[in-house]
Amino acid sequence: MRPPALRRALAPALRLTRGHAGCSNPHHHHPPTPSSSSASSAAPAHTHHSHSHSHTPTHAHVHSSAAAQTPSALPHRTPGAALNVPTTAGGPHESAAYCASLVQRLDPDAWLTSYFWPKRERDWWFAIRAFNALEERNRRSSLRLQHMNKLLLRDTLLPRAPGGHTRASLKLYSPLTDNLQLELHQVTTTVSQPAIAAMRLQFWRDALSAIYSDNKPVPQHPVAIALAEMRKARPVMKYYLSQMIEVRAKTLSLPPASPSLEEYITTYSPLAGALLQGPLPILLAPSDAGTSHIAHTLSHVANLLAVTTLLRGMPQLAAKRQLAIPSDVLASHGVVEEQVFRAGAEASGLKDAVFQIATRGMDELITARTDLKSDNGKVVPAQTMPLFLAAVPAERYLQRLEAADFDVFSQELQKADWKLAPKIWWTYQTGKL
Template sequence: MLSFNAARRCSSTIFRRYSTTTAETPQDPIAYCRELVRKHDYESFLISKFWPAGQQQDGYFAIKAFSTELAMVQDNVSVQTLGAVRMQFWRDAVRDIYADNPPRHPVALALHQTTQRASLPAYYFKRIIDARDEELQTTSYPTSDALVGHAESVSSTVLYLLLALRGLGSAEDLAHAASHVGTAQTLATLLWSLPHHAGQRRLPIPLDICARHGVKQEDVFRYGGGATGIDSAVYDFAVLANDHMLTAREMFKGTGGKVPAAAMPVFLAGVPVTTFLAQLEKVNFDAFARSLTMRDWRLSWKIWSGYYRRMF
């Protein structure tokens, strides 16, 4: 394993080369962010169509690209030390963005543009970085509560930033609902990516749920969907995700379930979650079913319908 200093020198060289290339061949930061989201977070790309064109949509892509960059670190580094250095780069980048001196990385440049136009607390960006950094050192979560706390840090915090982008950062009721949608979003994502994580010898289902159903990590790594008790554990995990969605919707019971129009672009994040959980139920909670890897061609329509009904 590389020493921390050696890894840091390696990482610095990579980013220096990138910056040199960027200086020689200028690239539109927002276009870069848009393409990154399209390639690696297609559901969010579909949702972008319902953000007002211009500065609001540009800010949406900047925030989502930042989240995507950090989420990809775990799979894009060969050793933990390099991942830690990558996280330090983003800590320094956030510091420099708010000091009006962003590094020449397109996501950082796009975020800088966004922070010049909207009041986005730096704390939220730091919280996401810290949570993703901790994720590099975690192969499983001991309890459901531990995972829920992580989910709020990585996904709910992104929604807090998007609420702030819409000028709704001080609306506590919306933030409360967003915390539950974000949590459900992370849980659903982990369920969808369970086969991938198992292949990397990681088990995203909390150990307390696994213990309840007699699921052994090594069996999941070896047998996948054939592991004893795995479908029952997936069911409990999916119920936890769905409970968070129900709690989020409960926040809008006074308006018949309708979200304020200004906040609806943010809460569209709940539509893909609901869609995936319904697909998972159809395959009897077999998270390893091949059909779950295929995109739901109706998702665009469901997002459109949710937007105009103001429901998720």
């Protein structure tokens, strides 16, 4: 038996673990949305002290409050399954609820860290994360449908366009193949080809222009409304929100593999940087003396996130016979793409290539920690700590990757990390990256 004081201190982390580590026990309930009173009491945002008994709901209270909810409000999931949270929860008149449910479904790592944001600021942060989640979903849908177009033309008896060129055939038959894809893969988004993807990106460009204008009506989209409310309350720069659009617009037409690891980081880290430095004014006034130092440290965390995104996406790309490892890393370890597609992790030199990339990510984390040494390793100002929690899932992935002998295809890496929620909680409590 744990001492009562220890049980009370660990209660918030245990609740997060039960809700997000793939638990299928019918007696365990997912935490309510962060806008509820239990979430705000589970993780006060402005203190680093252990939670008192008055702030920790009892076991009976959790079950009684859960019983009052409808089954759809407290969804369950099996290990490895996506969170069954409808993205349409809320609407133009409930923009905060819409953004929260969207993040919970599409960005579970960010959802876990949300419990440690101040209640009011959390809604504005959700607006930025929901904006990012929407754009990422659009980009992935566009790439997936483009790939399926090519497969359907290659593996079916559709006649080729005059001259037999694949590009001309895609243009000729894209409406037909798009309909087939909707049936086969149940793609619910409307992004079916690059032209439509470009239209949606332009919609958000126009939406940002309206949000940051004093005389243009804001589109009646819940994310746009939430961003407009955030802009009225905090001086979040339009530049960072635009970065989320422009980086995706640029990378949509790029090949999966960059020429070099440095070029990959240069191309993709601005997206992670926008997600970290963009919300900084929500927690810290731009005039604060610590702003520039915190922003510099966050830039190293952004590089870490870019590297882990590259590694985590490799299995999905390999399933489509695409390899995202930068060309210079492949060449230095003698990795042959076709061998990777056939042999997976056993391909010659692949684990060494993955090790090199993972090492670069850890170097960025070490550099970020070095930046904080002057304050005994703690994040100062302390109110910016929620932003640094994004490094915890990335570090946990690299640690699990090392335990799997740098096998990015390991099934262990596809499982939910039950240690992640307690680790996020502990990192917040210590105030150290």
